Amino acid sequence: MSNDNALESIPADQQGSFSSFLKTLASFTGDLSSLTCPSFLLAPISLLEYSSFWADQPTLFSSIGDSDDAEERFYAAIKWFISSLNGSFSSRVPKGEWEKKPFNPILGEQFYCSWEDGTRIICEQVSHHPPVSGFYISNDKAGVSVIGHDGQKTRFSGTQMLVDQVGYCTLKLAAKNETFLFTLPSLSVNGIWYAAPYVELYGTSYIQSSSGYHASIEYTTKGWISGEVHHFKATVTQDENKMNQGGPTVIEGQWTGKSTLTKYKQSPVDFLDLTDLEKPKPQVAPISEQGELESRRIWQKVSEALVAGDYMTASNEKSLIENAQRQLRKEREENKIVWEPKHFKKVDGEDIFGDLREKILNKADSKFVDTMGEVGWSHRE
Numbered sequence: 001m002s003n004d005n006a007l008e009s010i011p012a013d014q015q016g017s018f019s020s021f022l023k024t025l026a027s028f029t030g031d032l033s034s035l036t037c038p039s040f041l042l043a044p045i046s047l048l049e050y051s052s053f054w055a056d057q058p059t060l061f062s063s064i065g066d067s068d069d070a071e072e073r074f075y076a077a078i079k080w081f082i083s084s085l086n087g088s089f090s091s092r093v094p095k096g097e098w099e100k101k102p103f104n105p106i107l108g109e110q111f112y113c114s115w116e117d118g119t120r121i122i123c124e125q126v127s128h129h130p131p132v133s134g135f136y137i138s139n140d141k142a143g144v145s146v147i148g149h150d151g152q153k154t155r156f157s158g159t160q161m162l163v164d165q166v167g168y169c170t171l172k173l174a175a176k177n178e179t180f181l182f183t184l185p186s187l188s189v190n191g192i193w194y195a196a197p198y199v200e201l202y203g204t205s206y207i208q209s210s211s212g213y214h215a216s217i218e219y220t221t222k223g224w225i226s227g228e229v230h231h232f233k234a235t236v237t238q239d240e241n242k243m244n245q246g247g248p249t250v251i252e253g254q255w256t257g258k259s260t261l262t263k264y265k266q267s268p269v270d271f272l273d274l275t276d277l278e279k280p281k282p283q284v285a286p287i288s289e290q291g292e293l294e295s296r297r298i299w300q301k302v303s304e305a306l307v308a309g310d311y312m313t314a315s316n317e318k319s320l321i322e323n324a325q326r327q328l329r330k331e332r333e334e335n336k337i338v339w340e341p342k343h344f345k346k347v348d349g350e351d352i353f354g355d356l357r358e359k360i361l362n363k364a365d366s367k368f369v370d371t372m373g374e375v376g377w378s379h380r381e
Contacts, residue, residue, distance in 0.1 A: 039311035039318075041197070043100035044303035046295040049111045050102060051123040051135035054146065054169070056087025057277060058119035062142040065173040070211040071238075075251075075261065077171060077180050078207065078215060078234060079272050082255050086274050089187065089199045090230070090256045099189065099197040103299050103318070104131060106325050107339060111295040113282035118142070121282075123295075126341045126377050127151070128329075132167070134344040136379040143174035147352060149344075149377045150184065161189040161197075166371045170353045179210045181356035183372060185219050200229070201255065204368050208356045212239035214363055219255070230256040239359075344377040352376040 055061055060080040067073050093099055105125035114120040119139045126134040132151040138144070148169025155162050165184035172179050186203040201219035208214050217234040236249040253259025257275050260268040290297040298321065305314035332339060349357065349372065357372060364370070 037101045039306065039314045041100055042302075042306055042314065042318075043102045044299075044306040045102050046105050046109065046111070046299055047102040047131075048105040048109050048123050048125050048133050049295050050088060050092070051133050051148075051150065052111060052113050052121050052282060053087035053092055054084045054135060054148070055115065055119050055121055055137050055282075056091065056279060057083040057274075058115040058117050058139070058280060061137065061146075062117055062119055062139040062144055064144055064171070065142060065176055065178075070176075070178070070209070071213065073173070073176065073178065074180075074207075074209055074211070074213040074215070074236065075271075077209070078236075078251060081182055081207065082232070082259065082272060083274060083277075085185070085201065085255045087279075089201065091274075091279060098191070099199055103302065105133065105295070106293075106298060106321065107329075108293050108341065109295055109298060110291065110293050110342070113284045115280050115282055117280075122343050122379070124341050124343045126344050126346075128325075130166075132377075134341065134377040134379075135169075136343065144171065145174070146171045147377070147379050148182075153371070159190070163187045163189065164369060164371050166373060168349075168353070168357075168372045170356075170376075177210075179354065179356065181208045181353045181360065182206075183360065183368075183370075185217070186369065186371075201232070204365075206360045206364060206368070208360045208363075210354070210356065213237075214239070214359070215251075216363070216365075216368075218367075228254060230254045232259070341377075341380075343380055345380055347376050347378045349374055349376040352378060 057080065060076070060083050064073060064076045064080055067076065107125055107128040109125040111123040112121070117139065118141045119137065122136045124134050126132050126149065130151055130153075132149050134149045135146075137146040146169050149167040151166040153164045153166055164186050167184060169182050170179060171182070183205045185201045185205040188200050188202055189197050190200060191197045200221045202221070203219060205217050205219075206215065207217070213236065215234045215236045217232055220231045220233075221229050232253065232255045234251040236251065247264025249264065250262045251259055251271055252262070253271070258273045259271045261271040262268040284296065285294075287297050287300055292298075296303070301317040302314050302321070305311070305317060331337075353376070361370065
């Protein structure tokens, strides 16, 4: 699909809305998540459900603790992390289609799913101003769990929408008494002017394990002359500097495809090939069996209208949901009711990741933008 074709595919009743949207973008300053997006650019899915893409490859997640060697476990954690990036920003977009904007989750919205291998995930919108999604992934049989949260700070620069992901995730291996802290990359949304948005990652993210292994992952994309899209380069070191006779390991390739691992002064070996992995389908309860705060039930009418191309109905149904939330928020304020999440509680970040954040900050270079913040969202058992 070309950019020209994308512009031609804008429905007639949406062309005025799209032009107004572009004019607003051109002069807008502030948080872009507050902007109203034309309905034809909406995806029929809530942003909260995107948190489930952290488990896009559940087998890679559940196998992180299989090895008795800390270095091998660290490489397994990187494999899972790269697969989650692919799930979150690439493989979820249907082939031949462009990136679209998901619904902004309502406060307290929930999403649950599981996989056949025993991996399950709980997602909840724990804050609306600013918007923050909490998620908890676990596989009890494998003794692996992840607690994390993610929000977005967006701004417009030239023809790109730039998004800093605010948050982090912490992975724990119960049997190994080992913890990993992952920071999140920034992303850019390009092609908006052509109604053909697509996502690229940029900047640097970090992984730090309690066993002393550390990785800095730099994201780059194709330049005018050289390079490739969706490129990453991870440099792995160890606190004691004993690995590979003193040199780092480099893992490099595409976070959407193939990558290789090169140990110090050795030849590259295959690391991960996401193009060769089947994507298991998560199990989600039918909408008829879902609670009133579950994502697919909340947004059912909006989603069905979008899929049918009925953008007027989609806009009207979306407005009904948003207006009801404004009324609820007003009532809470008037009655001085403090809302609490069902599955998560706000804690100090160090209660979750210990000294791992400090270790990352000590090793981070000037390119690193620290968007972790000081707080965490602990899972209520």
